[in-house]
Amino acid sequence: MNKESKIYVAGHRGMVGSAIYRKLQKDGYTNLVVATSAELDLRNTTAVDEFFRENQPEYVFLAAAKVGGILANNNYPADFLYDNLMIQNNVIEASFRYNVEKLLFLGSSCIYPKFAPQPIKEESLLSGYLEPTNEAYAIAKIAGIKLCQAYHKQHGKRFISAMPTNLYGFGDNYHPENSHVLPALLRRFHEAKENNLEEVIIWGTGTPLREFMFADDLGAACLFLMQRYEKPEIINVGTGEETSILELAHVIAEAVGFKGHIGFDKSKPDGTPRKLMDSSRLHSLGFHHQTSLKEGISVTYQDFLSKIAVYAK
Template sequence: MISKDSYIYIAGHRGMVGSAVWRALQNEGYTNLIGKTSAELDLRNQKAVNDFIVNEKPDIIIDAAAKVGGILANNDFPYQFLMENMQIQNNLIQAAHENNIEKFIFLGSSCIYPKLAPQPLKEEYLLTAPLEPTNEWYAIAKISGVKLCQAIRSQFGKDFVSLMPTNLYGPFDNFDLKSSHVLPAMLRKFHEAKENNNAAVTLWGSGKPMREFLHVDDMAQAVLFAVNNVLPDYLYNVGTGTDITINELATTIQNSVGHTGEIVWDKTKPDGTPRKLMNSDKLNKLGWKATYSLEDGINKTYSWFIENQNNIKKINLK
């Protein structure tokens, strides 16, 4: 049985998702949380990972560790995105299985679903059609992790479950314009334009594609829900169930930042997938639901950005 003094190892505890999970568990009264930096434990090293699990003997492993990046990074480094993500998750899953870890929670991404799958995306659409080519390397790695957890669950009856979030944002996000995702990139662009006498902000595409966004603290609550319950299936989507246009997102961020300049849409740049919305009914029916409105979540994220822009290395504002 899981209790408040159970030992919980959070792989990737310094990242946006891992740190949010750490905060949520702490706030809930879990007292034995385990975290190692990449310098302390290289998750790509099979022997190091297994030795660590043997020595620490955690009751639960939460895998929030991954090599991540945007379209450019996925395109430029396909081998690393496929190999390193498989190494990280395979080492953790194998060590968990061989050392009889009670519960394993694997975190992935909505990019595991086919590029042209019906909307909103349901769990059963997995592996029914081709992936989005711009991030297929990362997606294939994550699909293999989902399937490994499903195989262990099916063959050995262990409580291994996969949670697939929609687009996440919040504290400790990556705000580097070369590698960040759309929401943090916009937030930084509007902030810098505001500081520069409310200069115009140029954004890619038409602004018409629709996207869904989930605050990372809501994602952490979904992980907490999986910690506290034995979920009956192997795969769950984690999202808000609502989406907005990129244009609406830009306006919301602009208002939050207080930028009063012009927004210019560069329609020579690609739009990407027209729509990407997840169906989270399976997890909703069990008792988890997102609580943040997008406006509140963006306001909170911008406040964190302002407070931390000078001392959080990941923001990379230089």
């Protein structure tokens, strides 16, 4: 892939897609193709086919997806399964039909079994039961992985799949019910500070262990993999570092400037008790993340503050 290659970033307005797009721009790639969801509904097979026929991209980063937190995944399983299957099926098939040189499909750490051995190796895929609360999303992503591998096996296509850990960063979703844990806590601590509250309540027990990666580090990893990884086997993208939800809450409280108490609502779900990715395969290729959790949360909070009128809705 050279600087003039025609590159399509699907989902360029999302947190992951925008991080990939920023990285490509920063590194001097000049022939980038994008379309908003209003301009191109990726669930529409005919529309996607027409887009690929007109634009003829050489490389595709498939970062478009319907995403949400535990509550959203649990409440809208049909939407998460159908929409994501349609998005990825249409883009991957069109990439095959229009002779895309290489495609990178973005999966998720939720593809792995709920009680997969820790840290989670790529070989754990399909070795046990999924976490029930996000099963629909996970099944869609697993189907995307298998579709990429099938095109590789049957047609020799260079379609690869990367599995990111939990992400946060610019353009995250701060909806009070449908967001992931880090942005949800960031908003909650901010509002508590603004309203002079004495306590912030965290869902669950605070004990689950999670790994968090700044989205711009993932963007850099995606470009790295597009340039240097060719195997059909999935590859994990993470930091190799983990923190408890309670520890995360303290880092966020410090970034926000909240001085009150942290409590727990144990009636709410914890989700998977521990989820750390084994990213040794990626690290052995020479890629490592650059942003610490404390630094990343500080930068993300400033982004939140700059767009607070939008997030307050």
